[in-house]
Amino acid sequence: MTQFWIRALLSGVIVAAVAMLARRSPALGALVAxxxxxxxxxxxxxxxxxxxxxxxxxxxxxxxxxxxxxxPMFLLVPWLLRQGVAFxxxxxxxxxxxxxxxxxxxGVAARYGVRL
Numbered sequence: 001m002t003q004f005w006i007r008a009l010l011s012g013v014i015v016a017a018v019a020m021l022a023r024r025s026p027a028l029g030a031l032v033a034x035x036x037x038x039x040x041x042x043x044x045x046x047x048x049x050x051x052x053x054x055x056x057x058x059x060x061x062x063x064x065x066x067x068x069x070x071x072p073m074f075l076l077v078p079w080l081l082r083q084g085v086a087f088x089x090x091x092x093x094x095x096x097x098x099x100x101x102x103x104x105x106x107g108v109a110a111r112y113g114v115r116l
Contacts, residue, residue: 007041007045010041011038014038014041017032018032018033039063043056043059043060043063046059062116065114065116066116068105069098069101069102069104070101072098072101073094073095073098076090076093076094076097077091077093077094080093
């Protein structure tokens, strides 16, 4: 259980640091947020726990495929905010769109033999 709390604390510190950095410089905060820090930490934790190269390969490949449908949210939410949509509703729309795109990605990937 101690490992869980160490992992949670480290991940939380990264998220908090990005938020604080973005307050000073939105572009720099975005740059740091765009780094795959959480994905890399997750991969490190998974490797530490399993030492299974096939599981790691599947995890990293699936991460790639799931990143793609999440990208439109980063254009949709700012566009909605500029149109006067309230932040909460813009975020909901971004999240719903992302979930729908995840489902679409899973279906399309399966047609091409990629199992997510």
